[in-house]
Amino acid sequence: xxxxxxxxxxxxxxxxxxxxxxxxxxxxxxxxxxxxxxxxxxxxxxxxxxxxxxxxxxxxxxxxxxxxxxxxxxxxxxxxxxxxxxxxxxxxxxxxxxxxxxxxxxxxxxxxxxxxxxxxxxxxxxxxxxxxxxxxxxxxxxxxxxxxxxxxxxxxxxxxxxxxxxxxxxxxxxxxxxxxxxxxxxxxxxxxxxxxxxxxxxxxxxxxxxxxxxxxxxxxxxxxxxxxxxxxxxxxxxxxxxxxxxxxxxxxxxxxxxxxxxxxxxxxxxxxx
Numbered sequence: 001x002x003x004x005x006x007x008x009x010x011x012x013x014x015x016x017x018x019x020x021x022x023x024x025x026x027x028x029x030x031x032x033x034x035x036x037x038x039x040x041x042x043x044x045x046x047x048x049x050x051x052x053x054x055x056x057x058x059x060x061x062x063x064x065x066x067x068x069x070x071x072x073x074x075x076x077x078x079x080x081x082x083x084x085x086x087x088x089x090x091x092x093x094x095x096x097x098x099x100x101x102x103x104x105x106x107x108x109x110x111x112x113x114x115x116x117x118x119x120x121x122x123x124x125x126x127x128x129x130x131x132x133x134x135x136x137x138x139x140x141x142x143x144x145x146x147x148x149x150x151x152x153x154x155x156x157x158x159x160x161x162x163x164x165x166x167x168x169x170x171x172x173x174x175x176x177x178x179x180x181x182x183x184x185x186x187x188x189x190x191x192x193x194x195x196x197x198x199x200x201x202x203x204x205x206x207x208x209x210x211x212x213x214x215x216x217x218x219x220x221x222x223x224x225x226x227x228x229x230x231x232x233x234x235x236x237x238x239x240x241x242x243x244x245x246x247x248x249x250x251x252x253x254x255x256x257x258x259x260x261x262x263x264x265x266x267x268x269x270x271x272x273x
Contacts (some may be wrong), residue, residue: 009162022087023160024135026123029067030228031237034185034211035195038204039162041075041085046160049087049255051135053119053126055094060215067212074207097125106178115143117227120179127182134166141191141236145180151187152176162186167264193236204269220243 023040027033027050040046052068055061068089075082087218107121127135139145153165171177171238175269199208214222214229224228224245232240 004010004105020035022085023133023158025050026135026137027089028211029050029064029071029193029212030138030190031211031232033138033186033206034071034208035199035204036136036138037071037086038199038207039186040160042080042204044160044162045085047085047087049090050091051090053056053092053094053122054229058215058216060212063212063214063217063220067210071207071210074210075149080182085118090128090154092126094122098129100125100128102178103128106175110148110179114144115235116147116148116185119214120145124179124182133182134184135182136186137180138187139183139185140187140195141189143231146185146188149176149180149185155188158184163273191235192232196237216246226256230243 024044025027025033025037025040025048027037037048037050050068052065054065072086074136075086086182103121103124106124107116107118110116117234123137127133139149149167152168152171154168155163155165158164161187165185166183167181172181190198196208199205213232215226216223222232222241224233224241229241229245233240233246238246
């Protein structure tokens with residue numbers, strides 16, 4: 001990735017806009033998006049408008065919503081200024097998104113080279129449908145999407161005064177640009193371990209411990225085998241998965257997970273016939 005020194009001088013109008021609308025942030029109650037939420041609220045003292053896309057087909061949806069409420073309550077209690085800075089959660093339904101062939105084709109084209117989750121299709125659809133640009137997506141180092149976009153982004157200074165990344169307009173027309181042009185990537189150069197260190201130094205540990213990541217919880221605990229659980233373990237936060245599930249996860253990652261790419265390729269060939 002080639003770093004560029006782009007500096008945005010915030011106008012009075014832009015600053016007023018941030019104060020009125022808040023920094024738009026996709027917040028799932030997960031580790032990464034919660035870390036960025038805390039940075040915005042407690043480090044940069046900026047108002048935040050959080051967005052949540054509800055997918056009722058996912059087993060973790062109710063747990064995520066409860067985690068968001070727990071974190072919100074804890075912030076209000078420990079940091080009273082967040083009662084004003086943290087705007088009400090804006091919830092939208094994935095089922096209400098209108099399909100767009102251009103976005104579907106872009107996801108298909110990217111997946112022909114590297115597998116990424118279907119959520120990136122509906123996140124792009126959501127931004128298009130609601131006219132959102134610059135909403136923050138917590139892509140980070142060790143993330144598949146970060147590797148995918150590493151040579152396609154430019155850095156810039158946000159109106160709020162902190163550094164972020166976005167798709168380089170020179171990449172317009174490509175599949176990656178179609179899927180990710182609406183987003184800002186404020187965590188593009190930090191990994192989960194560094195987030196953990198910064199959170200500990202700032203005294204945010206208790207709130208970060210309230211975050212949620214598993215898509216298929218078992219008896220209220222992380223399953224150890226879904227994609228977020230696997231990524232959590234592989235990216236240095238294995239302690240967040242119960243020890244017994246870590247053992248099952250090890251077997252899953254060594255025996256079952258390597259079979260997935262060949263199966264996906266075979267299915268893709270069947271669909272093309």
